[in-house]
Structure formats: C-alpha cells, structure tokens
Amino acid sequence: xxxxxxxxxxTATEGAIVQxxxxxxxxxxxxxxxxQQHAGEAPTFLSYNVLDGLEEKxxxxxxxSRSKGYSYLLLKELQMKDSASYLCAVRDGNxxxxxxxxxxxxxxx
Amino acid sequence: xxxxxxxxxxxxxxxxxxxxxxxxxxMRHNAMYWYRQDLGLGLRLIxxxxxxxxxxxxxxxxxxxxxxxxxxxxxxxxxxxxxxQTSVYFCASSGGDTDTQYFGPGTRLTVL
Numbered sequence: 001x002x003x004x005x006x007x008x009x010x011t012a013t014e015g016a017i018v019q020x021x022x023x024x025x026x027x028x029x030x031x032x033x034x035x036q037q038h039a040g041e042a043p044t045f046l047s048y049n050v051l052d053g054l055e056e057k058x059x060x061x062x063x064x065s066r067s068k069g070y071s072y073l074l075l076k077e078l079q080m081k082d083s084a085s086y087l088c089a090v091r092d093g094n095x096x097x098x099x100x101x102x103x104x105x106x107x108x109x
Numbered sequence: 110x111x112x113x114x115x116x117x118x119x120x121x122x123x124x125x126x127x128x129x130x131x132x133x134x135x136m137r138h139n140a141m142y143w144y145r146q147d148l149g150l151g152l153r154l155i156x157x158x159x160x161x162x163x164x165x166x167x168x169x170x171x172x173x174x175x176x177x178x179x180x181x182x183x184x185x186x187x188x189x190x191x192x193x194q195t196s197v198y199f200c201a202s203s204g205g206d207t208d209t210q211y212f213g214p215g216t217r218l219t220v221l
Contacts, residue, residue, distance in 0.1 A: 031207065033209065033210075035212075041214070041215075042199060042212040042213060042214050042215050043152070043199070043212050044212070045209050045210075045211060048207050048209060050207075087151065087152070089152075091208075095208070096154065096157070096167070097142075097154070097210060098154075098168075099151040099152040099153075100151055101149060101150060101151040102151055
C-alpha cells in the first residue's frame, strides 16, 4: 500500500499564494496527480507529474521530487472559487492510484 | 452523454437490501474503477476493471461485486447492504497518454 500525507486544512487570503505539500511512500512509482474537489462534487483533474520538476498550468503549478517522495501544488492569485479540497494521488508500480485524505483550502476575502 | 454518468444520484436503503449502482462512460476508456469516499479517509478503491471482461479487487472489496460485460458499463452491486457501507461512491475511468482517471458525479448512499 501507499502512505500519502498532506495537511488537513489551509486558509489564505484572496489574491495570495498557497502551497499544498504532499509526501508519499510507494512501492514503485508511475506518476503523481492532483485533483480539486468542491464540496458535494466529484474530483476534477488538475495536474500530472511523472518526472522531477515543475509543471505550470495557468494559476496552478505542481512540483515533483521523486528522490524525496515529495510534491507540492502551488495556487497563485487565489480566488474565492478556489475554496475546495485538493487531493494528492500517487500511482504505484501496479498502476493503481492511492489518494491522500485531502487538504481543505479556505480562501478569505 | 459526455464523460461519465452515475445513477442514482442518491439513495436511502434499508440494511439487508440488494442495491446496484450504475456507471456508464462514453470515452471508450479501457479501465474503470469504483471508489468510496468517507470523511477523513479519502478515496479508497473498491474494485477495478482494466478492460471489458476482467475485474480486480481494490483496497476495500468486501461486500461489493462488479461486472464488466462491455466497455461502457461498470455496475457495482451491494448484495446485502450494511450501515458501514453508507458513503459517497464515485466511478472513474482512465485513458489517454497519461492514463489519467476522470470521475463521475457520484452516488450518495445511506444504509439504515
């Protein structure tokens, strides 16, 4: 199985930057995913990293270090609509996806 | 249909009853998955299917069964529901270059 850790909650101000960290231990590694989930809705795909480094997609960026078992999701220019849960998920050597419990981000005006 | 649909949206069920949650995708993805999501525990894999005609057990398969008769449909059956199966159930399918999983809207199930 996998061990995936991420903070439970984070609060930030509109327009600010927030970084959500994720650490993992896995048997085999075939990629790391970040999903966004608004309350009462399905998870939606945000980003995918399989090689070390930074992937940028508009206001969202995701970083991966495979040797450290570490990733972060960076949310810039926060908007109220970014208030949601963010899920870190790791795909193992058997190509199965395991999820962290999620980080609830609250954006304040 | 665009993407993945699930039915019903929500259901209240008496313990001991049989229930089938439906999932259909139109993306021609080979792989499909069933997860349950409980507060504080995140998404946990129940069963999966890598291709039509094959299924496999995930992390929490007990009390659930699946079938995959064709590419599009992946129903999840609770043979005799128990209160601990109260949860939100998400179906997903994966495909494309990165084999990313995409989720259906979910079914909220309450077993009394």
